Amino acid sequence: MTKKVMLVFGTRPEAIKMCPLVKxxxxxxxxxxxxxxxxxxxxxxxxxxxxxxxxKPDYDLNIMQKGQDLTDVTSRVxxxxxxxxxxxxxxxxxxxxxxxxxxxxxxxxxxxxLPVGHVEAGLRxxxxxxPWPEEMNRQITDRIAIYNFSPTPLSEKNLQDEKxxxxxxVTGNTVIDALHMxxxxxxxxxxxxxxxxxxxxxxxxxxxxxxxxxxxxLITGHRRENFGSGFIRMVTAMKDLSEKYTDVDFVYxxxxxxxxxxxxHEVFGGDLTRPNFFFIEPLQYLEFxxxxxxxxxxxxxxxxxxxxxPALGKPVLVMRDTTERPEALxxxxxxxxxxxxxxxxxxxxxxxxxxVAYEKMSHAVNPxxxxxxxxxxxxxxxxxxxDRYEVK
Numbered sequence: 388m389t390k391k392v393m394l395v396f397g398t399r400p401e402a403i404k405m406c407p408l409v410k411x412x413x414x415x416x417x418x419x420x421x422x423x424x425x426x427x428x429x430x431x432x433x434x435x436x437x438x439x440x441x442x443k444p445d446y447d448l449n450i451m452q453k454g455q456d457l458t459d460v461t462s463r464v465x466x467x468x469x470x471x472x473x474x475x476x477x478x479x480x481x482x483x484x485x486x487x488x489x490x491x492x493x494x495x496x497x498x499x500x501l502p503v504g505h506v507e508a509g510l511r512x513x514x515x516x517x518p519w520p521e522e523m524n525r526q527i528t529d530r531i532a533i534y535n536f537s538p539t540p541l542s543e544k545n546l547q548d549e550k551x552x553x554x555x556x557v558t559g560n561t562v563i564d565a566l567h568m569x570x571x572x573x574x575x576x577x578x579x580x581x582x583x584x585x586x587x588x589x590x591x592x593x594x595x596x597x598x599x600x601x602x603x604x605l606i607t608g609h610r611r612e613n614f615g616s617g618f619i620r621m622v623t624a625m626k627d628l629s630e631k632y633t634d635v636d637f638v639y640x641x642x643x644x645x646x647x648x649x650x651x652h653e654v655f656g657g658d659l660t661r662p663n664f665f666f667i668e669p670l671q672y673l674e675f676x677x678x679x680x681x682x683x684x685x686x687x688x689x690x691x692x693x694x695x696x697p698a699l700g701k702p703v704l705v706m707r708d709t710t711e712r713p714e715a716l717x718x719x720x721x722x723x724x725x726x727x728x729x730x731x732x733x734x735x736x737x738x739x740x741x742x743v744a745y746e747k748m749s750h751a752v753n754p755x756x757x758x759x760x761x762x763x764x765x766x767x768x769x770x771x772x773x774d775r776y777e778v779k
Contacts, residue, residue, distance in 0.1 A: 389420045391769060393477040396467070397426030397450070397488030400691050402433050403672055405483050406440035407564040411761035418769045426464050426488045427451045428480040435671040439569070446471050447777035457520060460487045469493035469703065479504050479768065482528060483561075485690075485711075486522035493531045504534035505553075506561060506764065509542030510711035517709045518690075525711070529553075536764050538694075539714050539754055539778065558763040559756030560774035562694050565759040569676045570699075583677040584743065590674070591667035592638050597681055604628070605682035606639040607689050608706060609699055615627075618650040620708050624731035625686070629664040631732075632739060637664045638678065682689055684738050686724075686731070692756040693721050700750035704734050712755075714778075719751040 392412055396405045399618035400426075411423040424435060424446040437444070440670065448467035451461065464487065472480070472495060480496040481504040493503045502649070505528050513652075515523045524537060529535055532553045536544040538560035573580050584594050590672040597603055608621060629637045641648055657774050658776050661664045670678065679685065685696045688706040696703045697720035708725045715721040724730040757776065 389416070389418060389525075390479065391420045391422065391426055391475075391477045392479050392481060392768060393422040393472075393475065394481045395424045395426065395484055395488065395492040396486075397428030397464070397548060398431065398486050399429050399432035399436055401483045401486055401488065402436035402440075402442075402688075403565050403691065404480070404561045406436060406442045407479070407561055407568060408506065408761045408764060409442050410440065411564075411765050414769075415769070417730050419765070422446075422475060422477060422493075424448070424468070424776045426467065426492070427756040428460055428464075428486065429487045432669060432671075439671060439673050440565075446475075457487055458567065459625075462492045464488055464491035465495050468492050472496060472499045473499060477501060481506060483507055485510070485518075485525045485528075487520065487524060490524040490527050493528045494509040497531045501532040502754065503528075503531050504536065504764075504768070505529055505532035506530060506536045507538055507542075508535035509546040509555070511545045512709040512711045514709055518707065518711070522711065524756075533715070534767065536609060536760075536767070537774075538756065538760070541714050545584050545748060556763065556767050556773075557775045557777075558767075559642070559758075561756075561760045561764070562691050562693050563698055564757030564758050564761045565672075566676065566698055568694050569673055570665070570680070571623050572673075573680075581678070582694075585676050587667075587670075587678060590640075590670060592636075592678075594681060596636060602632075602635045602637060602683040604637045604684045604686060605679055606637060607685075607687045608639075608642070608719070618683075619727045619732065620728045621688075622650050624728045624735075626664070628659040628732055628735050629661060631736070633663055635663060635739060636669065638682075640670045640675065640678075642669060646650055663754075683736060686735065688719060692755070695719070697751065697753040697756070700749045702738055702745065704731070704738075714754040715722070718778075719748060720753055722748075752778070 412419045423444045423445045427449040429452040450463035479502045482492050483506045496503045535553045535555045536558045542555050543555050549770045685701050693712045703721040704724045763773045
């Protein structure tokens with residue numbers, strides 16, 4: 388008898404990490420009836436990822452509205468999921484990570500007394516306001532879940548220490564599965580690679596600038612807790628670094644949120660054109676991975692990039708004061724620089740100038756997965772014995 392599994396996600400990062408799991412479950416039709424429900428917490432960026440992985444949702448709550456806040460998102464997901472789950476009684480509802488979509492969907496399933504599986508369970512900073520609201524979202528979802536799929540032994544320990552009632556399985560992170568799928572596509576399809584170069588050129592950056600050994604610093608930034616003065620410090624540090632290292636390219640795909648774009652214009656002025664600093668529009672996952680593979684350093688406040696970039700041998704400087712991925716700190720693949728101007732400037736400078744420091748970070752072991760997380764999760768859901776992911 389097949390198990391009916393509903394996967395619920397609503398943002399681009401969730402989609403990147405859940406689409407490989409959708410594909411794995413769909414490969415096993417004798418074991419699973421796979422149902423995909425998206426909330427549309429992100430819209431355009433979510434749809435881009437769905438196209439890349441060729442995933443077609445069965446339900447779309449389409450909750451996205453201009454100016455929505457966390458209360459709006461939570462209530463719309465709760466109402467929407469209530470209606471979907473009453474129509475489609477599933478054996479398990481899978482959610483991912485730390486978004487408002489994940490927590491609200493898990494709560495909706497709990498209200499219907501349906502089992503919840505939490506993919507990427509057990510990540511912690513132990514500070515409920517950093518990152519906000521993600522840290523509390525994780526803790527709530529882990530409390531609800533029957534299946535907790537932890538990416539690492541440390542995330543497993545967090546759940547054990549908290550005595551969550553659900554079972555815990557160490558699987559590795561599905562983002563590494565996604566990354567392997569995309570990198571394999573790029574390696575085996577020359578035409579696809581050329582298309583990505585063209586897309587990047589149209590977005591505002593010519594990757595042929597890197598052919599003669601020029602270095603690239605790739606930047607992303609979008610965290611709520613950094614909005615305001617933190618973002619001003621971050622952007623000022625970036626500007627000054629680009630002026631200090633005129634032979635290095637700095638590329639920043641700008642998030643659509645005005646809280647991200649306004650500080651950039653405040654620091655750089657109305658004209659963002661610079662000889663070696665390129666502000667470009669947000670990239671689809673495929674183009675972003677392609678660009679990240681060419682970067683020397685990644686400067687980010689993202690969570691997922693802390694897992695992805697080290698898998699490509701890229702040192703990561705995290706513009707946050709805390710991280711729910713401390714394994715990366717232990718293994719030396721990332722450093723925390725927060726929004727401190729001096730730390731950002733000094734650590735980027737070190738990596739650009741000190742070959743030994745760069746080699747140490749770029750060759751550190753990535754603790755987040757081996758590309759088999761989706762297979763392990765599917766095995767558990769099918770009631771099969773499966774292996775445990777171990778960091779090697």
